[in-house]
Amino acid sequence: MGRIQALPLSVVNRIAAGEVVERPASVVKELLENALDAQPGRVDVTVEQGGIALIRVVDDGCGIEAEDLPLAVSPHATSKLRVAEDLDQIATLGFRGEALASIAEVSRLVIRTRTADGTGSRLEVDGGINRGVIPEGCSPGTAVEVHQLFGKIPARRAFLRTPATEWSHAAEAFVRTALAHPETGFSLTHNRRQVHDLPATDEWRQRIAGIFGRQLADRLLEATETDGDVTVTALIGRPEDDMASGRLQHFFVGKRPFRDRSILHAVQEGYRGRLLSGRQPIVFLRLEVPPLSVDVNVHPAKMEVRFRDPGRLHRLVLSTIRRALLGLEGPTALRPPGTTSLPVDDEPATAERAAAGLAAAEAIWQQQVAPTARAKEAGATAAAAGNSQADVTVAPAWEQAEAAQQAALPLEQPAEPPQERAFQLHNRYLVVETESGIEVIDQHALHERVLYEQLRERVAAGNLEVQALLVPERVELTPAEFELVTGHLTALGEAGVRVESFGGSTVVVQAKPALVGRTPAAEIIREVIDRLAALDAAGGDRRLVVEEVLHSLSCRAAIKAGNPLSQPEIDTLVADRHRYPGARHCPHGRPTSLMLSRQELDRQFRRT
Ligand code: ADP
Ligand code: MG
Numbered sequence: 054m055g056r057i058q059a060l061p062l063s064v065v066n067r068i069a070a071g072e073v074v075e076r077p078a079s080v081v082k083e084l085l086e087n088a089l090d091a092q093p094g095r096v097d098v099t100v101e102q103g104g105i106a107l108i109r110v111v112d113d114g115c116g117i118e119a120e121d122l123p124l125a126v127s128p129h130a131t132s133k134l135r136v137a138e139d140l141d142q143i144a145t146l147g148f149r150g151e152a153l154a155s156i157a158e159v160s161r162l163v164i165r166t167r168t169a170d171g172t173g174s175r176l177e178v179d180g181g182i183n184r185g186v187i188p189e190g191c192s193p194g195t196a197v198e199v200h201q202l203f204g205k206i207p208a209r210r211a212f213l214r215t216p217a218t219e220w221s222h223a224a225e226a227f228v229r230t231a232l233a234h235p236e237t238g239f240s241l242t243h244n245r246r247q248v249h250d251l252p253a254t255d256e257w258r259q260r261i262a263g264i265f266g267r268q269l270a271d272r273l274l275e276a277t278e279t280d281g282d283v284t285v286t287a288l289i290g291r292p293e294d295d296m297a298s299g300r301l302q303h304f305f306v307g308k309r310p311f312r313d314r315s316i317l318h319a320v321q322e323g324y325r326g327r328l329l330s331g332r333q334p335i336v337f338l339r340l341e342v343p344p345l346s347v348d349v350n351v352h353p354a355k356m357e358v359r360f361r362d363p364g365r366l367h368r369l370v371l372s373t374i375r376r377a378l379l380g381l382e383g384p385t386a387l388r389p390p391g392t393t394s395l396p397v398d399d400e401p402a403t404a405e406r407a408a409a410g411l412a413a414a415e416a417i418w419q420q421q422v423a424p425t426a427r428a429k430e431a432g433a434t435a436a437a438a439g440n441s442q443a444d445v446t447v448a449p450a451w452e453q454a455e456a457a458q459q460a461a462l463p464l465e466q467p468a469e470p471p472q473e474r475a476f477q478l479h480n481r482y483l484v485v486e487t488e489s490g491i492e493v494i495d496q497h498a499l500h501e502r503v504l505y506e507q508l509r510e511r512v513a514a515g516n517l518e519v520q521a522l523l524v525p526e527r528v529e530l531t532p533a534e535f536e537l538v539t540g541h542l543t544a545l546g547e548a549g550v551r552v553e554s555f556g557g558s559t560v561v562v563q564a565k566p567a568l569v570g571r572t573p574a575a576e577i578i579r580e581v582i583d584r585l586a587a588l589d590a591a592g593g594d595r596r597l598v599v600e601e602v603l604h605s606l607s608c609r610a611a612i613k614a615g616n617p618l619s620q621p622e623i624d625t626l627v628a629d630r631h632r633y634p635g636a637r638h639c640p641h642g643r644p645t646s647l648m649l650s651r652q653e654l655d656r657q658f659r660r661t
Contacts, residue, residue, distance in 0.1 A: 065128070073155040076213060077104025077202055078222035080156055084197050085230045086146035087153070088112035089308070091195060095238030095253065098227055102244070103219030105202055113194035116168035122176045122186050126162065128154040146308065153197075157181060159209065160202045166195040180205050217540065221533035224248070228264055228531065229310045232303055232337070235260035241532070248532035248558055258288060261337060265301070266529030268575065269294075273337070276377035278369055282343050285366075285373040289320075290335025291381070292327035293613075297583040302336040306347055311358045316340075319367045323374025338373075340366065475627045481614035485627055490650035496618065498645040499630055501611035506633035508568055508603045512548060518567040519549045526562045526574040527555060534582050535560065541585060541602075544595050548602035550577060569610035580605035 074080060081104060088096045091114025101107040117125055124130040131150030156162055157178035167173035167190075175189035203210040213219055220243060227249070231239045235257055241249040251263040262270035273288040290301070302320075304311055316338070324334050348359040360366055475485040483494040511517040530538065535558035538545070545552050549566035562574035569577070584601040612618070618626070630645070655661050 073152055074159055074202075076222060077108060077219045078226040080104065080108050080160075080199050080202060081110070081223045081226040082230065083152035083156065084108065084110035084199070085227070087197070088114060088195065089230070089234060089237065090146050091115045093194065093237060095240075097240045097242070099242045100220065100223050100244075103216030104199075104223045105213060105216055105219055106200070108199040108202070108223070109196065111194065111196040113192070116171065116193055116195055117164070117166040118168055118171060119174040119186060119188070122164065122166065122174060123183065125164070126153045126157045126176065126178050126183070130154075156199055157183075159206055160204065161200040163198040163200070164195065165189060165191045167191050167193050169193050217536055221536055224531065224533045228533075229303065231264060232260060233305050233308045233310060243532065248535075257286070257337070257339070261288060265531060268529060269335070273335070274377040274381075276373050276379075278373040278376060280365065280369050283346075283366065283369060284341040285369050286339045286341075287370075287373045287377050288337040289374060289377050292324065292334070292378070294335055295328050295332040296335060297332065297580065298587050299333045300583060300586055302333065302338075304336070304338045304340075306340045306342060306349075306358055309349060309356075309358070311356045313358065313360070315363050315367050316370055319370035320374055323371050323378065327378065338370065340370075342366075472624075473627055475623050477618050477623055480617050483618075483623055483627060487648075490648060490652070490654065492646050492648050494627070494630070494646040495614075495644075496616070496626065497611050497614050500626060501607045502645055503626065503629045503633055504568060504611055505603055505607035508548070508566060508606060509600075511566075511568075512599065512603065517549045519551065519564045520567040521551075521564045522562065522574070528560050528562060528575045528578045530558045530560060530578075530582070532558050534558070537582055537585050538578065541595075541598050544598035545581070545602055547595075548599050548606065550574075550581070550602060550606070552578070566606060569606050572606075572610040576609045577605055580609050 073083065077100070081098065081100070085096065085098070088110050089112075091112055093112035093114035095113060097109075097111045099107065099109040099111075121132070129150045153162070153164075158181040161179045162177065164176045165173065166175075173189055173191040174186050175191075176186045177184040203213065224241065224243070227239070227241050231237075231241075231249070231251055235254050238253040239249065239251045240247060249264065251260060254260055254263075258270050258273065258275070261273065269290075272291060272294060274291060275286075275288050277284065277286045279285075290296075299317075302317070304313065304316060320334065320336055320338065328334060342360070346361040348361075473485050473487060475483050477483055477496070478493075481496055483496055483499075485492045485494060508517065535554070538552060538560055539554050542552055549564070550562065551564040552560050552562050555561045560578065562578060565572075565574055565577065581602050584605055585598065588597060588601055652661075
């Protein structure tokens with residue numbers, strides 16, 4: 054007998070299952086896609102133990118004929134594609150005909166279904182073994198249950214993470230799908246608790262609000278642009294609502310979530326100059342393109358797609374993002390005092406304040422090089438051009454006018470450090486005469502560092518002053534975010550942020566460190582979530598978590614670029630940099646100051 058043999062079908066299926074079914078979240082995704090292809094009015098998802106014990110997806114769509122049921126769970130059987138040419142014009146989410154077969158191979162699958170004029174039937178497949186179809190009455194539509202995923206395949210089961218982690222991935226899959234289909238109603242229930250109830254809507258912002266909360270949705274900027282048969286719709290975050298990760302970036306082509314480097318690049322390009330390097334905007338982006346101009350048949354589970362004209366899409370996305378942000382630049386973007394920003398607080402609007410300031414800050418960090426090298430470069434430019442290519446751009450007048458409202462820098466008793474002469478430039482840089490030359494300081498970066506060191510010192514000494522909020526602040530979260538926050542209440546408390554769960558997936562912040570002043574709790578919580586999400590993936594111990602919370606606090610509470618400072622505030626901040634050894638770099642590792650030595654000045658002016 055030859056050595057090469059065709060694999061038995063069950064082995065083929067199991068290999069395919071490995072590609073399609075990686076974890077509970079992939080089952081949620083596949084079942085949701087099937088449900089949506091059946092044109093339902095609503096879809097209800099139930100998950101138990103993160104989806105490891107049970108995933109149930111119920112739709113009120115077209116249902117499956119009893120005679121078709123066995124085919125639905127056999128590989129490469131689909132109702133959505135007949136001939137190869139159909140592959141060029143895929144309008145449905147599924148088309149490979151392998152999802153149900155793969156899932157049935159690695160779990161106990163039960164399907165109950167009924168077409169509008171049928172009577173209903175039930176099919177069960179256990180670990181790939183078909184138990185047959187029996188008549189069973191049910192309401193029109195289809196209910197698919199997946200029990201004990203990988204229950205009989207220890208090798209695969211071993212790769213599953215904790216139910217909490219699997220749950221957060223499953224919830225993420227749900228969220229992505231629900232975002233893509235606002236016109237369908239959805240619900241999500243985990244361990245008997247309903248975590249999402251999303252009524253059908255024809256407004257994307259409404260769906261975003263249903264998932265991420267009104268606070269976030271109401272602040273999104275919106276723009277739509279069309280070029281021929283391509284339309285881009287963007288709902289994007291204000292620059293000052295930036296995040297530490299790209300967690301809140303959702304891209305869709307038609308109804309399909311996707312990731313694409315070039316599109317992401319276009320978005321970042323659109324924000325260029327408005328975000329500090331390393332910070333990510335909130336982005337909800339939808340592309341409408343003709344079916345022939347996108348190939349979705351690239352990978353069974355990954356979210357890659359291939360566009361026929363990527364250059365054109367890039368340009369269109371870029372201009373849509375710019376248009377959405379445009380409103381921020383003119384004086385019309387000024388909001389009347391009293392309207393609230395993302396975090397609900399008694400503080401006056403902080404909306405546009407930071408936008409232009411960040412632009413200037415970004416200018417510097419973009420060409421970020423070692424501080425000394427930069428100083429040299431600055432000197433060289435000055436010598437060559439006769440005027441320093443200022444790193445600082447002039448703040449628009451409207452911004453200066455608005456800047457006056459920022460909370461004051463907490464005054465600390467300056468200790469013995471040398472009294473240096475310092476002044477503020479463009480409301481964002483401090484220029485200091487030092488013994489050896491001059492130093493230019495980024496006020497935000499330095500204050501962030503100082504705050505961080507102060508917080509850390511106090512936490513370590515056990516004398517962090519915590520301020521109970523007069524009105525505890527509620528923060529709406531997604532289920533996954535809620536899970537993350539409530540999983541770290543002790544660490545949060547240790548860092549001075551007292552949080553309690555409030556029902557649904559809302560938390561209430563009861564207290565925060567006095568040092569962070571009036572920084573809205575919602576801002577702090579979002580920053581914390583952002584950082585913990587990244588940390589959790591790497592498996593974080595409590596000390597690391599406390600650190601991240603302290604980083605979040607200092608990042609959010611630090612004075613921003615664009616804030617005018619009083620002379621005592623300037624002096625305090627400048628003196629503080631001597632007290633904290635790490636103050637030369639902000640906690641992100643960006644430099645907080647640039648030096649230009651007198652020697653260098655002398656050399657440049659040919660005095661030596
Ligand atoms: P695909 O979605 O790629 O066609 P699947 O294995 O996911 O492959 O599903 C196989 C077939 O089962 C589908 O083509 C469809 O006809 C049928 N089916 C699966 N789920 C549903 C559902 N919720 N409602 C109606 N039909 C369904
Ligand atoms: Mg499918």
